[in-house]
Protein backbone atom coordinates (compact mmCIF):
# COMPACT_ATOMS: atom_id res chain seq x y z
CA UNK A 1 0.00 0.00 0.00
CA UNK A 2 1.08 3.53 -0.77
CA UNK A 3 -0.40 6.78 0.49
CA UNK A 4 -0.11 10.25 -1.00
CA UNK A 5 -1.87 13.53 -1.60
CA UNK A 6 -2.25 15.21 -4.96
CA UNK A 7 -4.26 17.42 -7.27
CA UNK A 8 -5.96 15.77 -10.25
CA UNK A 9 -4.61 17.26 -13.49
CA UNK A 10 -6.33 15.02 -16.00
CA UNK A 11 -7.99 11.67 -16.54
CA UNK A 12 -8.42 9.22 -19.37
CA UNK A 13 -10.87 6.38 -19.86
CA UNK A 14 -9.48 2.92 -19.36
CA UNK A 15 -11.25 -0.17 -20.64
CA UNK A 16 -15.03 -0.25 -20.22
CA UNK A 17 -15.78 1.52 -17.01
CA UNK A 18 -12.47 2.47 -15.45
CA UNK A 19 -10.30 5.55 -15.56
CA UNK A 20 -6.69 6.49 -15.04
CA UNK A 21 -6.11 9.75 -13.23
CA UNK A 22 -2.93 11.82 -13.36
CA UNK A 23 -2.11 13.59 -10.14
CA UNK A 24 0.48 16.15 -9.32
CA UNK A 25 1.97 15.39 -5.91
CA UNK A 26 4.88 16.55 -3.74
CA UNK A 27 6.97 13.90 -5.49
CA UNK A 28 5.88 14.85 -9.00
CA UNK A 29 3.40 13.12 -11.29
CA UNK A 30 1.63 9.89 -10.34
CA UNK A 31 -0.99 7.94 -12.25
CA UNK A 32 -3.64 5.81 -10.58
CA UNK A 33 -6.16 3.34 -11.98
CA UNK A 34 -9.67 3.64 -10.60
CA UNK A 35 -11.86 0.60 -11.22
CA UNK A 36 -15.46 1.31 -12.14
CA UNK A 37 -15.19 5.08 -11.70
CA UNK A 38 -17.20 5.66 -14.88
CA UNK A 39 -20.28 4.00 -13.40
CA UNK A 40 -22.95 6.39 -12.17
CA UNK A 41 -23.09 4.93 -8.69
CA UNK A 42 -19.37 4.56 -8.21
CA UNK A 43 -18.20 5.72 -4.77
CA UNK A 44 -15.05 6.82 -6.56
CA UNK A 45 -16.72 9.42 -8.78
CA UNK A 46 -15.15 12.42 -7.01
CA UNK A 47 -11.70 10.85 -7.29
CA UNK A 48 -11.71 11.37 -11.00
CA UNK A 49 -12.81 14.99 -11.03
CA UNK A 50 -10.12 17.27 -12.43
CA UNK A 51 -8.90 19.90 -9.93
CA UNK A 52 -9.95 17.93 -6.85
CA UNK A 53 -7.26 17.59 -4.21
CA UNK A 54 -7.31 14.05 -2.92
CA UNK A 55 -5.58 11.83 -0.43
CA UNK A 56 -5.26 8.29 -1.79
CA UNK A 57 -4.30 4.82 -0.67
CA UNK A 58 -3.16 2.72 -3.59
CA UNK A 59 -1.78 -0.75 -4.18
CA UNK A 60 0.23 -2.21 -7.03
CA UNK A 61 3.67 -1.47 -8.30
CA UNK A 62 3.74 -0.51 -11.97
CA UNK A 63 0.13 0.51 -12.25
CA UNK A 64 -1.14 1.88 -8.97
CA UNK A 65 -4.77 1.03 -8.21
CA UNK A 66 -7.02 3.07 -5.95
CA UNK A 67 -8.03 1.28 -2.75
CA UNK A 68 -9.37 4.08 -0.64
CA UNK A 69 -9.22 7.83 -0.36
CA UNK A 70 -10.58 11.20 0.73
CA UNK A 71 -11.38 14.36 -1.15
CA UNK A 72 -9.53 17.17 0.66
CA UNK A 73 -10.61 20.12 -1.51
CA UNK A 74 -12.96 20.44 -4.44
CA UNK A 75 -12.57 24.12 -5.49
CA UNK A 76 -16.26 24.45 -6.25
CA UNK A 77 -16.13 28.18 -7.04
CA UNK A 78 -13.43 27.64 -9.62
CA UNK A 79 -15.30 24.74 -11.24
CA UNK A 80 -18.54 26.74 -11.40
CA UNK A 81 -16.94 29.74 -13.10
CA UNK A 82 -16.19 28.90 -16.73
CA UNK A 83 -13.68 31.71 -17.23
CA UNK A 84 -11.80 30.95 -14.02
CA UNK A 85 -11.92 27.23 -14.68
CA UNK A 86 -10.52 27.63 -18.20
CA UNK A 87 -7.69 29.83 -16.95
CA UNK A 88 -6.92 27.27 -14.23
CA UNK A 89 -7.01 24.53 -16.89
CA UNK A 90 -4.20 26.32 -18.73
CA UNK A 91 -2.16 26.21 -15.52
CA UNK A 92 -2.95 22.49 -14.99
CA UNK A 93 -1.87 21.86 -18.57
CA UNK A 94 1.47 23.55 -17.89
CA UNK A 95 2.05 21.64 -14.69
CA UNK A 96 1.32 18.38 -16.51
CA UNK A 97 3.56 19.29 -19.45
CA UNK A 98 6.56 20.02 -17.22
CA UNK A 99 5.91 17.38 -14.56
CA UNK A 100 8.58 15.06 -15.99
CA UNK A 101 11.28 17.74 -15.64
CA UNK A 102 13.24 17.29 -12.46
CA UNK A 103 12.47 20.43 -10.54
CA UNK A 104 11.39 21.08 -6.96
CA UNK A 105 7.96 19.40 -7.04
CA UNK A 106 7.28 19.85 -3.36
CA UNK A 107 7.81 23.60 -3.63
CA UNK A 108 5.60 23.88 -6.70
CA UNK A 109 2.88 21.65 -5.25
CA UNK A 110 2.61 23.67 -2.04
CA UNK A 111 2.63 26.89 -4.02
CA UNK A 112 -0.12 25.75 -6.39
CA UNK A 113 -2.41 24.74 -3.55
CA UNK A 114 -1.85 28.08 -1.79
CA UNK A 115 -2.63 29.98 -4.98
CA UNK A 116 -5.70 27.89 -5.87
CA UNK A 117 -7.05 28.51 -2.35
CA UNK A 118 -6.75 32.25 -3.05
CA UNK A 119 -8.21 31.94 -6.57
CA UNK A 120 -11.18 29.98 -5.18
CA UNK A 121 -12.27 32.98 -3.11
CA UNK A 122 -10.98 35.88 -5.18
CA UNK A 123 -12.54 37.77 -8.07
CA UNK A 124 -9.22 39.29 -9.18
CA UNK A 125 -7.67 35.88 -9.66
CA UNK A 126 -5.59 36.29 -12.83
CA UNK A 127 -2.45 37.85 -11.23
CA UNK A 128 -2.26 34.90 -8.82
CA UNK A 129 -2.34 32.38 -11.65
CA UNK A 130 0.37 34.38 -13.44
CA UNK A 131 2.48 33.98 -10.29
CA UNK A 132 2.40 30.21 -10.76
CA UNK A 133 3.54 30.63 -14.35
CA UNK A 134 6.41 32.90 -13.29
CA UNK A 135 7.39 30.58 -10.41
CA UNK A 136 7.43 27.63 -12.81
CA UNK A 137 9.83 29.49 -15.12
CA UNK A 138 12.11 29.93 -12.14
CA UNK A 139 11.88 26.24 -11.18
CA UNK A 140 12.61 25.22 -14.77
CA UNK A 141 15.70 27.43 -14.80
CA UNK A 142 14.53 29.83 -17.50
CA UNK A 143 13.29 32.64 -15.27
CA UNK A 144 13.31 36.15 -16.69
CA UNK A 145 16.07 38.41 -15.37
CA UNK A 146 14.73 41.69 -13.99
CA UNK A 147 17.56 43.05 -11.84
CA UNK A 148 19.80 44.32 -14.66
CA UNK A 149 20.40 43.97 -18.40
CA UNK A 150 20.81 40.29 -19.36
CA UNK A 151 24.06 41.12 -21.17
CA UNK A 152 25.63 43.78 -18.96
CA UNK A 153 25.35 45.43 -15.55
CA UNK A 154 23.19 48.38 -16.59
CA UNK A 155 20.12 48.92 -14.46
CA UNK A 156 18.61 51.97 -16.12
CA UNK A 157 16.48 52.51 -19.25
CA UNK A 158 15.82 48.80 -19.56
CA UNK A 159 13.23 47.15 -21.80
CA UNK A 160 11.84 43.64 -21.47
CA UNK A 161 12.66 41.20 -24.26
CA UNK A 162 11.18 37.69 -24.47
CA UNK A 163 13.97 36.40 -26.70
CA UNK A 164 16.72 37.80 -24.45
CA UNK A 165 14.97 36.32 -21.40
CA UNK A 166 14.67 39.52 -19.42
CA UNK A 167 15.60 43.17 -19.26
CA UNK A 168 17.86 44.72 -21.88
CA UNK A 169 19.62 48.04 -22.11
CA UNK A 170 19.33 49.98 -25.38
CA UNK A 171 22.56 48.49 -26.64
CA UNK A 172 21.61 44.86 -25.97
CA UNK A 173 17.91 44.88 -26.82
CA UNK A 174 16.98 42.01 -29.14
CA UNK A 175 13.94 42.67 -31.33
CA UNK A 176 11.03 44.78 -30.22
CA UNK A 177 9.52 44.64 -26.76
CA UNK A 178 5.87 43.62 -26.59
CA UNK A 179 5.27 44.95 -23.10
CA UNK A 180 5.08 48.51 -21.81
CA UNK A 181 7.30 49.78 -18.96
CA UNK A 182 4.34 49.71 -16.53
CA UNK A 183 3.31 46.25 -17.71
CA UNK A 184 6.89 45.09 -17.11
CA UNK A 185 6.82 46.60 -13.63
CA UNK A 186 3.57 44.75 -12.84
CA UNK A 187 5.06 41.46 -14.07
CA UNK A 188 8.16 42.06 -11.97
CA UNK A 189 5.91 42.68 -8.94
CA UNK A 190 4.20 39.33 -9.52
CA UNK A 191 7.55 37.59 -9.92
CA UNK A 192 8.77 38.86 -6.54
CA UNK A 193 5.40 38.81 -4.79
CA UNK A 194 5.52 37.42 -1.26
CA UNK A 195 2.38 35.43 -0.45
CA UNK A 196 3.10 35.67 3.28
CA UNK A 197 2.75 39.44 3.27
CA UNK A 198 -0.67 39.42 1.62
CA UNK A 199 -0.06 42.78 -0.01
CA UNK A 200 -2.94 44.26 -1.92
CA UNK A 201 -2.61 43.67 -5.62
CA UNK A 202 -4.20 45.90 -8.17
CA UNK A 203 -3.19 45.33 -11.75
CA UNK A 204 -4.93 47.17 -14.54
CA UNK A 205 -6.58 44.96 -17.21
CA UNK A 206 -4.34 46.48 -19.86
CA UNK A 207 -1.21 45.24 -18.08
CA UNK A 208 -2.79 41.85 -17.33
CA UNK A 209 -3.30 41.47 -21.05
CA UNK A 210 0.32 42.45 -21.77
CA UNK A 211 1.58 40.00 -19.15
CA UNK A 212 -0.59 37.21 -20.63
CA UNK A 213 0.83 37.80 -24.09
CA UNK A 214 4.43 37.94 -22.83
CA UNK A 215 3.98 34.75 -20.80
CA UNK A 216 2.58 32.95 -23.85
CA UNK A 217 5.50 34.07 -26.00
CA UNK A 218 8.02 33.31 -23.27
CA UNK A 219 6.73 29.76 -22.79
CA UNK A 220 6.66 29.18 -26.51
CA UNK A 221 10.10 30.62 -27.23
CA UNK A 222 12.03 29.19 -24.27
CA UNK A 223 10.11 25.98 -23.54
CA UNK A 224 8.26 25.15 -26.73
CA UNK A 225 4.94 25.14 -24.88
CA UNK A 226 1.63 26.15 -26.46
CA UNK A 227 -1.44 25.34 -24.42
CA UNK A 228 -4.61 23.81 -25.86
CA UNK A 229 -6.82 25.72 -23.44
CA UNK A 230 -5.31 29.03 -24.53
CA UNK A 231 -7.61 29.37 -27.56
CA UNK A 232 -10.71 28.75 -25.48
CA UNK A 233 -9.51 31.34 -23.00
CA UNK A 234 -9.33 33.98 -25.75
CA UNK A 235 -13.05 33.53 -26.34
CA UNK A 236 -13.74 34.05 -22.64
CA UNK A 237 -11.43 36.82 -21.46
CA UNK A 238 -11.09 38.52 -24.85
CA UNK A 239 -7.33 38.14 -25.38
Ligand SMILES: [Zn+2]
Pocket residue numbers: 149150151152153154168169170171172
Ligand atom coordinates in the same frame (compact mmCIF):
# COMPACT_ATOMS: atom_id res chain seq x y z
ZN1 LIG B 1 23.22 45.77 -21.68
